[in-house]
Amino acid sequence: MTTPRKLHDDEPDIDHALIAGLLADQFPHWSGLSLRYLPTDGTSNMLFRLGDGLVVRMPRTPGSAADVPGERRWLRRLGPALPVAVPEPVGVGDPGRGYPWPWSVHRWIDGVLPQVGTGGQPARLAQDLADFVRALWRVDTTGAPAADRGKPLAPRDGSTRAALERLDGVVDTTAALALWESALAAPRWEGPDVWLHGDLEPGNLLVDADSGRLAAVIDFGCTGVGDPAVDLIVAWYILDDGLRDTFRAAVGCDEATWTRGRGWALSIAVLELSYYRGRNAFMFDTAARVVGRLLA
Secondary structure (H helix, E strand, O other), X not given: OOOOOOOOOOOOOOOHHHHHHHHHHHOHHHOOOOEEEEOOOOOXXXXXXXXXXXXXXXXXXXXXXXXXXXXXXXXXXXXXXXXXXOOOEEEEEOOEOOEOOOEEEEEOOOOEOOOOOOOOOOOHHHHHHHHHHHHXXXXXXXXXXXXXXXXXXXXXXXXXXXXXXXXXXXXXXHHHHHHHHHHHHOOOOOOOOEEEOOOOOHHHEEEOOOOOOEEEEOOOOOOEEEOHHHHHHHHHHOOOHHHHHHHHHHHOOOHHHHHHHHHHHHHHHHHHHHHHOOOOHHHHHHHHHHHHXXXX
């Protein structure tokens, strides 16, 4: 049996015995189902397959745990309005057996992670992603929470520059700073707040194993409303070079929003490069690819 691997300091102990005990205590009707750990490169939750149709998501950090109630509430509004599958929470568990936070059970969604950087993506993937983003932006925002990543870029200036200082010699910091400063100088969003996913990275998308078309978008822990620019990071995190223009035309954003989107992609990627260096090869390699694309 694969042993779950910790990625963060002070991460709680999470293993098969803990999940089995929590299920027996709180969801006894599911406790007889098979249970197995799913090794993934995700950094927010550990996943355990429960039977054939369910998955248990165990937050790794206090921040991820704080997202559990919001995901349960808002996915019920967002899901019916979106063109692909999103997680369907069917149970929220309480802290117990030494585990300190709420956790959740979701319906299982079939799919595989997108292949990035291979040159083999179907052309329709860019349109699928644009359709998803545009549909999300159209959902009614009444009562919705503000997204941390829906705010202006300026508050991230210090952390982004600090990350670039730590990455001197790893990336072209001169070029990265020039791109960052151009994003900071771009006109701010003056339109209405829109719903955002906020974290459209390879680990949060599923594609059909045969066609490569978008099948699902998962992990809405960053969701909320704000400036739509952050969801444009998908252009650099997911799409091969030949499809980026297709996505941009289909999503229909203006030049200032695209420029802010580049800034978001750079800021998120350099912070990931700095944090996950030596901790998570998938996250580090993904972020390095994004920076390379942005600076090409």
